[in-house]
Amino acid sequence: MKILLILAASLSLSGCAVASLASLASTAITAPVKVAKTGVNAVSAGVDAVTTSQSEIDERRGREARKADERRGRELRAMIERCRRGRPAPTDDCSALRY
Structure with a gap:
């Protein structure tokens, strides 16, 4: 009986071992x-x-150009407003403006 139990156990374990392998x-x-x-x-x-890919370089260059345009626009509007109020800055050229 012991031999059958050992044989059964070894067969069941060998199946697990084969599956594990x-x-x-x-x-x-x-x-x-x-x-x-x-x-x-x-x-x-x-x-x-x-x-950096070429498309990333182009995107960065375009972003920088848009920011520069926005900055120039703000500066121009500020200059126009100063000239309109009669208090231009020393660097403002109010004679070139039509407002």
């Missing part, structure tokens, strides 16, 4: 692929963080 083997086979994909993504993300 199969699981381990599939993990070991796919692990290098997962690491390689992750490594490539990490490297490309690092390169993207360091480099």
Whole structure:
């Protein structure tokens, strides 16, 4: 009876061991692929963080141009208002304005 119990236990454990080995083997086979994909993504993300694409350069240049235009517009409106009130700044050219 003891022998049957030991035999039954060893057969049931061997099934678990086979399943565990199969699981381990599939993990070991796919692990290098997962690491390689992750490594490539990490490297490309690092390169993207360091480099600037042409579209990003164009966007930045456009943003700076719009900010400069807005600043010149504010300065011009302020100059027009000072000239209209009769209190121009020394750098204002009120003779060139039509208001």
